[in-house]
């Protein structure tokens with residue numbers, strides 16, 4: 150088993166390899182790894198770097214959803230807690246988008262405290278990516294829609310970490326001012 154910085158850097162390395170060649174939505178098609186770095190860094194900053202497994206799970210949070218990576222593999226390499234956290238924030242991609250989003254809102258209050266933090270960090274990063282300079286009408290609609298969705302999910306995730314809660318609120322304010 151890996152611990153501390155070794156755990157986090159192995160997680161970053163695997164995430165970079167698995168998401169290689171993928172671009173994220175919004176903000177000039179940034180490499181997907183930028184999203185993972187942002188989420189991991191938000192988690193590390195909000196918890197003052199005391200929870201390496203949480204930060205590792207931040208790096209890996211989209212691997213099961215978007216790449217051929219299994220819970221079993223993550224558990225073997227990073228331990229049961231990291232694997233469980235990633236699975237907790239993994240959407241069932243066989244469901245249509247509307248149902249997936251609805252399920253996120255309904256399930257959010259029942260997630261573990263650490264999974265709630267990953268959810269909030271993920272939503273902060275996804276909103277930020279939707280606030281470039283000049284928004285097209287479609288981008289504007291997408292931002293309005295995503296912020297409303299993110300607020301519903303985060304409503305069920307609040308109260309674990311005040312720094313992350315505030316960061317989310319500031320991000321929503323920024324998004325609203327961009328509209």
Ligand code: ZN
Nearest residue numbers: 184210211271
């Ligand atoms: Zn994500």
